[in-house]
Amino acid sequence: MGSEMTEIRKIDFSGLEMRKAGTEEWIKVRGEVMEALETKGFFEAVYDNVSRETLEELFGPVLKELFALPLDVKMIMNHSDKPYEAYVPRRPGCNFESLKVHDASSDSSISNFAALLWPPNGNTTFCEVAGKYVWEMKELETMVRRMVVEALGVEKQWESFEKSVVYGFKMAEYDAPVNPESVVTMPTHRDINIMNFIRQQEGQGLEIQTGDGKWLVASPNSFNVIVGESLQAWSNGRVNAPPHRVKMRNNNEKRHSIQFGSYFKDECIIQAPGELVDQDHPQVYKPFNYANYAKFLFSDGGWAENTDTLKAYCGLIEGEENDGMKP
Template identity: 50%
Template sequence: MSSLDIPQVNFSGLDLSKVGTEEWLLARGQVMKALETHGFFSVVFNKVPDETLDALFGPLADDLFSLPLETKMLTTSDKFYQGYIPKRPGSNFESLNIDMVDASPLDSIQRFVSLMWPHGNPTFRGMMWSFAREALELEMMVRRMVVEGLGVEKHFDESMVKSTVQSVRMFDYGAPSDQEKMMAMGSHQDMNIMTFIYQHHSDGLELQDKSGRWFRSSPNSFSIMIGESFEAWSNGRLKATPHRVKMGSNNETRRSIGFGSAFKDECKIHAPEDLVTEDHPLLYKPYHYDAYVQFRFSDAAKGSACPLKAYCGVLRGDEMVA
């Protein structure tokens, strides 16, 4: 499928001060239609300066990924899929993560910079903040639009602001290990609330719609995907987006930046009572994000067609719903 087939929503000129305006409602309607028909969309969003993107995907990424392994390992986490992820057999990519867990996102970026460059790197700090600041607002706008579109905006502050954290992850891909299929990352669904992927002057990201067709995302845009946590929270009204990375040639290198949100470990993920009705009975039992992440990487989850259902799907009679 051509990348032009991916629904695109124009967020130019929008910010959180525009909530409830005509242009906000227009964009919200397009977002909900795209999620209902495809399960994903991309956005036109021109607030991140070109010089910031050129630096983050060019010389600053070169500096970051060329650091010694022992330096990058300083961000390794004891939690699955957090911190530094090194290249492994069969997956020729590595990634570094900045968790926005401090009182200020800028403090989180500074903490990361201090680990990577003890003597400082003000250019990286400034450029990453320039990107993250706009991505934070974009992600919050989309999340709010979706919650409003579901008709449960009264739960937004408690469930979708106070109970969540964000992170930025930088990816660096080499030539794929599978030279026949050119698959750099196999099909999967993210466990979080939402993921935004930005590709700069490169492509490779592919997203699968509800009918099983694969769409190739275009460069220089944010592709928006739903995670399993949002599927559970919405009681199945949203569906987690299968996606993969397929390279165009064996000489190609690829970089991307992912921006995502997740529920805090201590918060229980459960659908608001307004979304549980006779026509839409409860699909997933309440669960904690960190416990589900551990399950997803366990032997018990291997081979499961739908780990989320296996972990917390509601049984009715002899059948698993959802």
């Protein structure tokens, strides 16, 4: 099915901050957020706390300098055994590369990341600009996640939920297509984390699929908020992770995007709160470990396009447990 320019729902967070939780303004936005996530799984956030200057620096000199680094330098980041954790290089059939800062909100993560790529002293500009962006986006992510918890009526779960979260900051560069046709450069998939906040600048590419199969083209210069499978499972299916992809047009320009995402910590078991499970809402997903699911997803045969991999994985877990109970 073709892509449509239908406008994605915009929700205005201008002037909102966590300390306004419970106000009339907060409750109004909370209702809009929950309606969008329950029906679509995504929306576009209007958020003016991130300055134009910060975005211009990020999408200008900062990302250009980052991706201009030699391949052998960027490959230094691949010291982790976790799939897609740090650096994803270009490869046959894949015309993009990405770099990710794990635990991005911690005091030393961004400076340690920069020290590896720009030894021995790091990169002051990168640290300042990236750090400012991460801090401002953390406020937006926390607001949206808090609103979901409140709307679900499980506020008493907030403290434990908050302690379970870690953040990632991912930067990607896509080559322009070399043929006259539009090219899907990132195949259809669902995110596996809690939520992703995707920003693309001066160019289209991100497309999100609705429940009836339509592909909506995300506008540039916006914050696209997308539910991940972890939140889908934690909410017992009350919100759903939408399929999305990147489809490049032949505009002879590179495309850059930045993603700020929230994740459950590796040791966490993802399970819907008891308040969300009853006769009318039976448990949809068997409890699972986030790190183990990620390993399954990126193993041979784990991920398959247009497949509900989370449901398949939870079914696999249940099957293994049942097998283990047999005499």
